[in-house]
Amino acid sequence: MHFQWYPGHMSKAKRQMQEDIKLIDVVIELVDARIPYSSKNPDIDSLAKNKSRIILLNKADMADPVVTEQWKKYYEGKGYYCLNVNSKVVPGVRPVQELIKKACKDKMERDKKRGILNRPVRAMIVGIPNVGKSTFINTFAGKACVKTGNKPGVTKGKQWIRLNKDVELMDTPGILWPKFEDQAVGLRIAFIGSINDDILQPYQLSLALIRFLTKHYKGALTNRYQVEEIDDAEELIKRIAVKRACLLKGGEPDVDKVSVFLMDDFRNGRLGKISLERPNIQEAQDQEAQDQEAQAQETQDQETQGQETQDLEAAEMELT
Numbered sequence: 097m098h099f100q101w102y103p104g105h106m107s108k109a110k111r112q113m114q115e116d117i118k119l120i121d122v123v124i125e126l127v128d129a130r131i132p133y134s135s136k137n138p139d140i141d142s143l144a145k146n147k148s149r150i151i152l153l154n155k156a157d158m159a160d161p162v163v164t165e166q167w168k169k170y171y172e173g174k175g176y177y178c179l180n181v182n183s184k185v186v187p188g189v190r191p192v193q194e195l196i197k198k199a200c201k202d203k204m205e206r207d208k209k210r211g212i213l214n215r216p217v218r219a220m221i222v223g224i225p226n227v228g229k230s231t232f233i234n235t236f237a238g239k240a241c242v243k244t245g246n247k248p249g250v251t252k253g254k255q256w257i258r259l260n261k262d263v264e265l266m267d268t269p270g271i272l273w274p275k276f277e278d279q280a281v282g283l284r285i286a287f288i289g290s291i292n293d294d295i296l297q298p299y300q301l302s303l304a305l306i307r308f309l310t311k312h313y314k315g316a317l318t319n320r321y322q323v324e325e326i327d328d329a330e331e332l333i334k335r336i337a338v339k340r341a342c343l344l345k346g347g348e349p350d351v352d353k354v355s356v357f358l359m360d361d362f363r364n365g366r367l368g369k370i371s372l373e374r375p376n377i378q379e380a381q382d383q384e385a386q387d388q389e390a391q392a393q394e395t396q397d398q399e400t401q402g403q404e405t406q407d408l409e410a411a412e413m414e415l416t
């Protein structure tokens with residue numbers, strides 16, 4: 097599978113966000129707690145430079161709680177304020193209020209010193225489509241003031257929502273990854289359903305999911321479908337099809353149909369609390385990237401030094 101998906105409205109959304117962000121004190125980025133790395137948009141780091149940053153690990157009710165806690169520490173270690181949330185219920189988002197105040201404490205104190213009183217903190221919700229922005233805003237704001245939906249890119253327009261005397265919230269459309277240079281990232285985003293299903297092959301996706309689950313979450317498929325977890329994913333999906341009575345006319349397993357069921361079960365948490373990414377792997381990748389950068393810098397320094405030596409030698413030759 098190869099993903100290359102950057103619809104026009106995404107680049108428009110990015111330009112809009114560049115404008116909107118000028119009005120903002122704190123950027124609240126929602127990521128999917130099941131893929132807190134892959135669902136984090138890399139553009140936001142540069143767009144939100146010099147702003148207070150909050151990361152909400154949303155849909156935490158569907159993620160592995162142990163792994164989610166590791167991610168919280170991981171992002172806190174990188175200087176973000178971070179919380180795990182379940183946007184579907186009020187108690188799941190309530191602590192965010194305090195976190196916003198904490199993240200904006202310096203700014204509020206600065207305002208106070210300058211005699212600016214009663215100016216609410218302005219917050220902006222960002223995230224890739226389907227991560228739960230509309231749901232979060234509805235629950236957090238306490239009334240259904242934003243349209244929610246299950247199709248990527250449904251959040252439209254922009255509006256300010258006065259939460260209380262301290263906080264004002266802006267809603268903006270989400271921005272998806274500009275392009276999935278890292279195919280593993282594309283695959284994980286597809287797993288959680290943030291790419292339109294009609295451009296993906298559910299069967300391939302399901303095979304990849306089965307391989308992941310039998311390796312990292314042993315028992316999840318057995319619990320749901322009462323099948324033995326064998327190594328051969330293609331055979332296993334056929335057995336699941338038989339169990340689910342997904343059969344073609346001749347009685348053959350209908351693997352395409354069962355793939356859709358399987359993905360739906362995963363996306364709705366019916367296979368259990370599952371996280372597709374772990375921060376220790378991420379840290380290793382970050383370290384590798386840093387090492388490569390350091391190596392590249394060293395090579396460049398050596399080249400520059402080499403060039404300087406050559407220049408010096410050339411100059412000396414001219415002198416003699």
Ligand code: G4P
Binds near residue numbers: 228
């Ligand atoms: P978006 O604005 O970022 O595009 O996402 P949206 O709020 O539309 O949410 C996308 C889907 O994710 C919705 O499901 C929503 O209910 C679900 N969702 C959002 N936050 C959470 C959460 O914290 N936990 C869980 N379990 N689900 C969450 P849907 O199937 O499209 O709609 P519905 O069936 O819930 O109405």
